[in-house]
Amino acid sequence: MKIGIIGTGLIGASIGLRLKSHGDKNVSVLGYDIDQGNINLSEKIKAIDSKVKSLKELLIASDLIVIAIPILEIKSLFEQITEEVNKNKISNMIITDTSSTKDKIIDWADEILPKNIVFIGGHPMAGSTEVGPNYSDASLFEGSRWVLTPTKNTPKNAIDTVLSLIEAMGAESMFMDAKEHDSYAAAVSHMPLFLQYALFILMRNSNAWGEISMLASSGFKSATRLAGTNPSLAFDINVTNRENIAHWLTRYIDVINQVKELLEDEKYAEDFFRFIGTANLDYLKFADGAIGREHWGEPLTDIPDFNAFDLLMGGMLTDKLNKLDFNDRK
Amino acid sequence: MKIGIIGTGLIGASIGLRLKSHGDKNVSVLGYDIDQGNINLSEKIKAIDSKVKSLKELLIASDLIVIAIPILEIKSLFEQITEEVNKNKISNMIITDTSSTKDKIIDWADEILPKNIVFIGGHPMAGSTEVGPNYSDASLFEGSRWVLTPTKNTPKNAIDTVLSLIEAMGAESMFMDAKEHDSYAAAVSHMPLFLQYALFILMRNSNAWGEISMLASSGFKSATRLAGTNPSLAFDINVTNRENIAHWLTRYIDVINQVKELLEDEKYAEDFFRFIGTANLDYLKFADGAIGREHWGEPLTDIPDFNAFDLLMGGMLTDKLNKLDFNDRK
Numbered sequence: 055m056k057i058g059i060i061g062t063g064l065i066g067a068s069i070g071l072r073l074k075s076h077g078d079k080n081v082s083v084l085g086y087d088i089d090q091g092n093i094n095l096s097e098k099i100k101a102i103d104s105k106v107k108s109l110k111e112l113l114i115a116s117d118l119i120v121i122a123i124p125i126l127e128i129k130s131l132f133e134q135i136t137e138e139v140n141k142n143k144i145s146n147m148i149i150t151d152t153s154s155t156k157d158k159i160i161d162w163a164d165e166i167l168p169k170n171i172v173f174i175g176g177h178p179m180a181g182s183t184e185v186g187p188n189y190s191d192a193s194l195f196e197g198s199r200w201v202l203t204p205t206k207n208t209p210k211n212a213i214d215t216v217l218s219l220i221e222a223m224g225a226e227s228m229f230m231d232a233k234e235h236d237s238y239a240a241a242v243s244h245m246p247l248f249l250q251y252a253l254f255i256l257m258r259n260s261n262a263w264g265e266i267s268m269l270a271s272s273g274f275k276s277a278t279r280l281a282g283t284n285p286s287l288a289f290d291i292n293v294t295n296r297e298n299i300a301h302w303l304t305r306y307i308d309v310i311n312q313v314k315e316l317l318e319d320e321k322y323a324e325d326f327f328r329f330i331g332t333a334n335l336d337y338l339k340f341a342d343g344a345i346g347r348e349h350w351g352e353p354l355t356d357i358p359d360f361n362a363f364d365l366l367m368g369g370m371l372t373d374k375l376n377k378l379d380f381n382d383r384k
Numbered sequence: 385m386k387i388g389i390i391g392t393g394l395i396g397a398s399i400g401l402r403l404k405s406h407g408d409k410n411v412s413v414l415g416y417d418i419d420q421g422n423i424n425l426s427e428k429i430k431a432i433d434s435k436v437k438s439l440k441e442l443l444i445a446s447d448l449i450v451i452a453i454p455i456l457e458i459k460s461l462f463e464q465i466t467e468e469v470n471k472n473k474i475s476n477m478i479i480t481d482t483s484s485t486k487d488k489i490i491d492w493a494d495e496i497l498p499k500n501i502v503f504i505g506g507h508p509m510a511g512s513t514e515v516g517p518n519y520s521d522a523s524l525f526e527g528s529r530w531v532l533t534p535t536k537n538t539p540k541n542a543i544d545t546v547l548s549l550i551e552a553m554g555a556e557s558m559f560m561d562a563k564e565h566d567s568y569a570a571a572v573s574h575m576p577l578f579l580q581y582a583l584f585i586l587m588r589n590s591n592a593w594g595e596i597s598m599l600a601s602s603g604f605k606s607a608t609r610l611a612g613t614n615p616s617l618a619f620d621i622n623v624t625n626r627e628n629i630a631h632w633l634t635r636y637i638d639v640i641n642q643v644k645e646l647l648e649d650e651k652y653a654e655d656f657f658r659f660i661g662t663a664n665l666d667y668l669k670f671a672d673g674a675i676g677r678e679h680w681g682e683p684l685t686d687i688p689d690f691n692a693f694d695l696l697m698g699g700m701l702t703d704k705l706n707k708l709d710f711n712d713r714k
Binding site: 126127179180181198199201228230234235237238239241242243246247248249250251252253254255256257258259260261262263264265266267268269270271272273274275276277278279280281282283284285286288289290292293296299300302303304305306307309310311312313314317318320323326327329330331332333334336337338340341344345346347349350351353354367370374377378 | 456457509510511528529531558560564565567568569571572573576577578579580581582583584585586587588589590591592593594595596597598599600601602603604605606607608609610611612613614615616618619620622623626629630632633634635636637639640641642643644647648650653656657659660661662663664666667668670671674675676677679680681683684697700704707708
């Protein structure tokens with residue numbers, strides 16, 4: 055089987071490296087990239103068996119194509135693929151991608167690609183703020199989730215082919231509707247990215263940044279780490295998912311305003327402590343590996359009442375409220 | 385010289401461990417804690433030379449006292465210290481602390497401690513979301529900053545004594561006004577903490593948390609890591625620094641609203657790209673170690689104009705705007 059990788063940056067080269075080091079020996083990996091630096095380096099580090107000079111050559115030779123190029127380049131790539139497929143009478147090809155957003159890409163595929171080409175959207179939930187094959191890593195996807203967004207028309211054999219690729223990556227596949235994926239990815243990945251650019255800019259723009267930057271320790275560094283994300287990727291994500299990102303930003307602003315109200319006034323001390331205490335208890339379960347419906351089921355609609363919560367926190371709430379009386383009220 | 389540590393949790397035990405492993409051989413370390421589990425464990429792991437049974441014993445024996453207990457316990461500790469100092473005619477004692485907020489603690493010291501006791505506020509800019517001597521680490525403070533907030537009345541010899549302690553920790557001392565410290569610490573440390581509780585609660589409360597939690601990868605984990613902070617510590621920080629935290633939250637909400645406006649509408653694509661591009665360029669300098677006045681001087685009042693910025697980004701901005709025309713407008 056021949057797998058053709060289009061785009062040999064961090065993701066494309068990591069897929070290639072993994073296939074070469076852990077995959078089936080009968081699989082060979084071809085690479086194509088308009089960036090000569092990336093393709094040459096990928097060949098040098100053996101992320102690909104060989105590079106091809108044209109898209110046509112890659113399409114003719116490959117059984118499965120993996121696209122790992124910037125999101126906003128994909129529409130134009132689909133047009134080029136369509137041209138080559140029609141010109142060279144290529145059929146039975148399966149294409150998947152690795153982009154952070156899915157709905158727009160599936161629209162482009164439906165609109166542009168010929169009907170004899172199967173496209174299945176994919177999104178590996180792993181990455182790095184680094185770019186380029188220099189930072190590629192055969193274990194990048196190990197243990198992480200890889201979302202696939204097939205539709206009811208996607209042939210089973212094509213799904214199986216892409217599932218084998220994901221299995222070879224050491225990742226866990228997960229089916230999702232493209233629109234749902236984009237909303238959840240906005241929540242868990244895209245919004246946090248823009249929040250961190252914003253947090254960094256707020257501090258950097260401050261008159262006191264000279265002092266603030268000196269006080270920044272591990273907490274601030276992890277709270278702004280995503281600002282190291284390539285702005286080109288962030289831009290493309292936003293163009294193809296702006297409604298969802300804006301929606302989650304609105305909801306987040308609501309929650310921050312609530313937190314602000316609770317923390318500003320001592321009269322809300324109990325509610326404030328229950329808010330951060332509940333967040334902490336549930337965060338610890340999450341950090342401990344509790345994920346998915348089987349663990350959580352229902353949304354957290356209510357924070358437990360005073361007594362139940364205080365019991366859960368080992369009396370910490372009562373103790374805190376007593377301390378307040380002691381310190382500030384007497 | 386005898387150093388007495390009050391409170392042998394993560395911070396107290398880490399200071400003790402460091403003194404025992406890297407400090408002057410003539411220094412001995414005494415420990416006192418109302419938590420018998422912590423003090424026994426600290427003795428066992430040799431974070432202290434010996435434990436004392438009463439505050440009185442510790443005060444009489446020590447030349448320098450380091451307080452590492454919860455912030456809201458400190459006022460009452462100052463009252464007990466005052467009682468013992470007066471009863472036992474103790475003089476010439478130097479006390480420092482390690483709390484995340486400084487202004488309130490200095491007020492309490494001024495108000496309560498006898499005049500022959502010198503108090504110097506301290507704040508090591510290092511820590512962990514873990515608690516207890518189990519997680520103590522002799523290298524916890526290595527290379528990090530340790531703020532001291534002496535006043536114009538603080539005797540020089542007392543400052544020198546505390547500076548020697550900080551040097552023994554492998555940390556870098558930094559003098560700051562207590563009120564300034566609290567504002568900057570709110571910006572760089574306390575506000576991000578509450579932002580992360582809020583982000584986690586927003587997602588946890590969502591109906592889709594079952595799915596969202598499955599998509600959470602390294603980005604979301606680092607964006608919510610601080611929600612693992614002990615809520616008791618977070619509560620105390622807020623009680624003693626709420627005005628500053630609320631102030632920075634207001635400013636942050638303003639910035640998020642700006643970002644939201646920019647990302648929601650394609651007509652702002654250029655401004656949006658310049659915003660995230662500038663954040664990224666400056667973040668990379670910061671991540672690379674550029675900190676303090678010598679590096680930054682002036683606040684970032686202006687984002688460079690189109691041409692200057694595009695040059696800086698290697699033509700990426702022009703490219704992005706062309707892609708938009710190509711993808712969405714045609």
